[in-house]
Amino acid sequence: RRRRPPPPQSPLEKVAAQEELSLPQLAGRWFLVGMASRCSYLAEHSHRLEATVVTVTDLVGQSLAISTFRKLDGMCWEIRQRYLPAQAHGRFLLKGRGYGSKVDVVVGETDHSSYAILYYQKGRSISVKLYGRTSQVSDAVVDKFEQRVRAVGLSEDVTYYFPTYGFCDSADEFHILDGEL
Numbered sequence: 001r002r003r004r005p006p007p008p009q010s011p012l013e014k015v016a017a018q019e020e021l022s023l024p025q026l027a028g029r030w031f032l033v034g035m036a037s038r039c040s041y042l043a044e045h046s047h048r049l050e051a052t053v054v055t056v057t058d059l060v061g062q063s064l065a066i067s068t069f070r071k072l073d074g075m076c077w078e079i080r081q082r083y084l085p086a087q088a089h090g091r092f093l094l095k096g097r098g099y100g101s102k103v104d105v106v107v108g109e110t111d112h113s114s115y116a117i118l119y120y121q122k123g124r125s126i127s128v129k130l131y132g133r134t135s136q137v138s139d140a141v142v143d144k145f146e147q148r149v150r151a152v153g154l155s156e157d158v159t160y161y162f163p164t165y166g167f168c169d170s171a172d173e174f175h176i177l178d179g180e181l
Contacts, residue, residue, distance in 0.1 A: 010104075011152050012119055012121040015119050015152065016108070017088060018108060022112060023062075025113075026112060027057055027064075028056060029053060030053070030056060030131040030132065030133060031051070031052070031133070031134060031135040033132045033135065033136070033137055033145075033161065034129070035127060035159070035160050035162070036127060036154040036155075037125075037154070038127075038154065042158075043158070050070050051070070051163045051165060051168075052069070052162060052167075053069045053167050054066060054068050062085040063083060063085055063092070064092065065080070066082070067080050069168040076168030076170060076171050077168075078170075078171035081094055090106060091104070091105070091107075092105040092106075102122070105120055106119040114138075114141065115130065115131065115132050117129070117131075117148050118131065127154075128149050128152060135167070146159065
């Protein structure tokens with residue numbers, strides 16, 4: 001009998017979660033600064049990226065409630081998600097509707113006060129997001145982000161930076177959305 005080869009390691013398994021992660025310190029307002037992803041929608045619509053604000057709420061030190069405010073067709077929308085605790089500290093699961101719609105999330109690096117780098121994986125597809133406590137982060141943080149992006153096999157041509165103006169503070173429309181990647 002021949003043995004089956006082990007399943008290929010997912011890109012996210014190689015990513016270390018932030019060791020000294022404090023969910024209460026992670027809570028609060030964050031701005032989406034940059035994102036690296038092979039998502040074809042993002043590539044086709046990168047000229048229409050909108051400023052995005054995220055509010056993180058720590059739910060009893062285990063799961064996180066994520067509220068994202070962004071413009072879509074000129075209206076401010078609120079998207080609510082819940083990141084559930086996964087098998088290890090700093091790793092979360094975002095469940096969508098239907099089979100195969102779950103997203104694995106890892107808080108890869110943060111200093112809690114100025115930036116956070118998060119990884120998202122749906123199926124075999126991985127993306128990396130850079131958040132800042134302000135809409136602009138230091139060049140050193142951008143360099144770290146770009147190193148992390150390259151380390152998971154993504155490149156500059158699939159890295160996008162978001163506008164630093166035109167943020168929504170409240171929603172004209174409210175929606176609960178599944179695993180946005």
